[in-house]
Amino acid sequence: MLRAAKKLFKSNYLFTLGVIICVAWILAAVCAPLITQYDPIIQDLAHRLEAPSAAHWFGTDDFGRDIFSRVIYGGRYSLLAGLVTVVLAGVIGTFYGAIAGYVGGRIDNIMMRFSEMILSFPTLVLAMIINAVMGSNLFNTLFALVIVAWPKYARLMRSVVLSVKENDYVTASIALGASQMRVLMKEIIPNSINSVLIMATTDIGNQILMFSTLSFLGLGSAPPTPEWGMMVSDGVNYFNRFWISGFPGLAIFTMAVGANFIGDGLRDLLDPKLRKEF
Amino acid sequence: MKKKLLALVLVLTLVISALAACGGGGDADGGGADGDAATTLVVAMEGAGLETFDPGNVYETYASPVMNLCYDNLFNFVGDDPNVQPILVESYQFSEDAKTLTCVLKPDLKFASGNPLTSADVAFSINRCKNLKGNPSFITDTIESIETPDERTVVFHLTEPDSAFISKLTYKSMAILDSEAAKEQGATDAADAAETDTARNYLDNTSLGSGPFVLEKYTPNEEIVLVRNENYWGEPSDFERVVFKLQSDANTQMMTLTQGDVDIALNLTDDTVAQLDGAENVAVVNKPSMTVCFVMFNMDPEIGGPMANKDVQQAVRLCLDYQGIQQIVGEGTVTPYSFLQDGFMGSKGTRDVSYTDIEAAKQKLADAGYPDGFDVELTVCDLSFTGTALTDVAQKVKDDLAKIGINVTIVQQPWAAGFGDAYRAGEVPFTVMYWNIDYFDPNVQLEFLPGKLVGLRAKWTEDMDPEIAALIKDCMAETDDAKRAEILGKLQDMTYENGPFIFVAQGPCHYGYNTRLTGVTFSAPHVIDLTQVKLAE
Incomplete structure (x- = not known):
């Protein structure tokens, strides 16, 4: 595995690039106070709407806040949103799908119809409705993203479990008297998890975009939180001042692309069917 | 051969439709400037x-x-x-x-x-x-x-x-x-x-x-x-x-x-x-419109909490940076003196931006029993007035209140998903909202006084300020504009430093003309x- 990873770094430049971008963003988000010299929240109306300069690398917004600081701090929210959503949705979806696939029969039928019901809504609209009804703050936005995201994991997991549970080692385990729970946890899930992991890594970029979209529409965390999607929408009224929307937009772009590159690389590594000869 | 013919037909169709589009455009332009353009x-x-x-x-x-x-x-x-x-x-x-x-x-x-x-x-x-x-x-x-x-x-x-x-x-x-x-x-x-x-x-x-x-x-x-x-x-x-x-x-x-x-x-x-x-x-007109943005507190202590306290309200009134708010709302914005916008018959004009006094605000807050400030939620909806989002004003209010130790958390609630109903029912503790006039008469602004439409949204009842309530009736019945302006002047003075509303900005309108x-x-x-x-x- 480790050797494969090494080879992956060497042969897959996009993966390497993705890792560099994401590590850089994570470092920036963690060390934000060290990198930036302005507070991302405190207003300074004497310097509002200034173009990028040596003092303010990315310029300032309509409250005179330093956009560079806000972009760096904003990484925290986007990273958090991407990771938390994928982990939660992945865990929920995995167990849900595994149970449905393993138990089968009528329960499977009911469980899967329910997840399809959620899938049948347009994702963005469903997330907006949840957010609008519950009130928009960071927690509710993440909640909405998880609600929208988990069914696809459940479907994937179920389909894999259906084939895994026919394997001889599962039958052997049952014959040895293992409990249902043990079979599920020790045999089925560990042998089906790969495809979910692949899906999760490619999904991080999507979730970051989705989170930014909701914030752009005013359904994310409350201002003055330096959140990228919200910063892009701040600049909409200032068409000829590109830096207000431009830099946070660029940040969303690099983060999403970086996460996707990593996802693609990991798929190459983990999916035996797609793995190239290194 | 067939293919060539088809291509020819397609090209001809394209050319003809392009020509038609140009012709159409020309006609439309001509239609607008029929006759002499100067007149x-x-x-x-x-x-x-x-x-x-x-x-x-x-x-x-x-x-x-x-x-x-x-x-x-x-x-x-x-x-x-x-x-x-x-x-x-x-x-x-x-x-x-x-x-x-x-x-x-x-x-x-x-x-x-x-x-x-x-x-x-x-x-x-x-x-x-x-x-x-x-x-x-x-x-x-x-x-x-x-x-x-x-x-x-x-x-x-x-x-x-x-x-x-x-x-x-x-x-x-x-x-x-x-x-x-x-x-x-x-x-x-x-x-x-x-x-x-x-x-x-x-x-x-x-x-x-x-x-x-x-x-x-x-x-x-x-x-x-x-x-x-x-x-x-x-x-x-x-x-x-x-x-x-x-x-x-x-x-x-x-x-x-x-x-x-x-x-x-x-x-x-x-x-x-x-x-x-x-x-x-090209010349431009940047003038304050009659659309007014205000900060509102709920007078009912059960709903408003500390914001229902008159000294806290006065502390907020003293600490807001009116000039900063004008900057955010845009060129041409003014801060009205009180509930009657600048430009109405009988209006006392604008509040001087030098009204802001952080030290006095801190003192008021201490008088109210909160020397170290407190935490409060500011609910704001997703609407805009004259091009400025209410959340932008809310952010400015948050920043200003931090100077006297009031720690504001902004809570966003869409107008259509609950805020509108709660606002009309007088259940919002602390918010930033705006108001547009139905018809052009100072009496429309009386709604901001105790016992009237918007006053009640802040749970400001007649018995809290019976003197104001009596003057409202006089104002409705006074057909002589000079005398009515006098009553309106008194009402504005009585609400200059009193009441659950702070009128922070009259949004501007921007016209350009040849x-x-x-x-x-x-x-x-x-x-x-x-x-x-x-x-x-």
Whole structure:
């Protein structure tokens, strides 16, 4: 595995690039106070709407806040949103799908119809409705993203479990008297998890975009939180001042692309069917 | 061979359609500038979904400049003058009890059709508006009956003393219709007009008024064309045609204005106005509108918590950075003195931005028992006023309150998903909201006082300030404007440092116009009074 990873770094430049971008963003988000010299929240109306300069690398917004600081701090929210959503949705979806696939029969039928019901809504609209009804703050936005995201994991997991549970080692385990729970946890899930992991890594970029979209529409965390999607929408009224929307937009772009590159690389590594000869 | 033929046909189709498109474009351009371009006034304004120009039904803001050109009212506001003036009326008299208004019409008034304008037309038009029970019928609520003893005299009997009544008569749906012509189109002023009147379709596309222009054509979402009324009883306009281009995008308006394609642009933003700096032949108007943004506390301690405390309210009033808020809302913003916006009859004007005093605010907060401040939630909805999001003002308030130790957390709640209902029911503890006037009279602002519509939304009841409540009644009954202004002045002083509202900004409007014109000013009731726009000498 480790050797494969090494080879992956060497042969897959996009993966390497993705890792560099994401590590850089994570470092920036963690060390934000060290990198930036302005507070991302405190207003300074004497310097509002200034173009990028040596003092303010990315310029300032309509409250005179330093956009560079806000972009760096904003990484925290986007990273958090991407990771938390994928982990939660992945865990929920995995167990849900595994149970449905393993138990089968009528329960499977009911469980899967329910997840399809959620899938049948347009994702963005469903997330907006949840957010609008519950009130928009960071927690509710993440909640909405998880609600929208988990069914696809459940479907994937179920389909894999259906084939895994026919394997001889599962039958052997049952014959040895293992409990249902043990079979599920020790045999089925560990042998089906790969495809979910692949899906999760490619999904991080999507979730970051989705989170930014909701914030752009005013359904994310409350201002003055330096959140990228919200910063892009701040600049909409200032068409000829590109830096207000431009830099946070660029940040969303690099983060999403970086996460996707990593996802693609990991798929190459983990999916035996797609793995190239290194 | 077949393939070649097909290709040829496709190419020909493309060429022909391209040519047709060009031709069409040329025609459309020519249509707007029919006649002499110099005597055509082109106005760009927002107007998506303007529904009607029927005086009995008209309600939308951007129908106002059109109605103002096509119809006359008994009284009206001219240019940017905040005092009402008689238009069709020669003389008028309010009765002692302020419940009867007698108006005598000017002689020799006539409609665009040539029909004479008489008291019967006045009674017909206003009764029709009342009986249609449409959106604007609220304006007739205080009318009990209308009497017409002779051709030139109209007597209004009111249900209660209403000192705002003359201002109400300037409202666009109180415009005087040519009753003879309207009846031919199915109009009626009978009590069941809501069901039996059939003139609306006709009046949506044509005007039957006595104004300096006549509505010639209305193409929804595209343009409104007016032509000069050759029968006009007053001084004729400098322009033969007025064309309203219904185009709301500020950037497009700015570009067409600099290119000289439009003469007046009504929906510029702070940002686009800045780009007009130094443009040739273009001047701008940045004026405070009547749309006012306010901070509101709930007076009920159970709901408002610490914000219900008068000393806390005063501390907030002292610590807000009014100048900063003006900057955020944009060029032309002012801070009103109190509940009555600058520009109204009787207004005490603006609050000086040097009112801000952080030390005094800290002292007030300590007096209230919170020397170290406290945490509070500020609920704000997703609406905007004059181009500024309420959340932007909320962010500024948060920043200012942090200076005296009040730690604000902003909670966003969409208007449609709960905030609107909670706000109207008076259940919001602390918020930033805005208010737009229905008609142009200072009495509309009395709603912000205890026991009235908006006052109750802050749970400000009459018994909390009985002195103010008594003055409100006096103000409603005082038909002498000088005396009414005096009462309004007292009310403004009593709320200058008191009450659950802090009026932080009157949002600006930004107009741009070609310097070949004069008389372009902001008009609160009409958006813009185009009757006063003339060609520069």
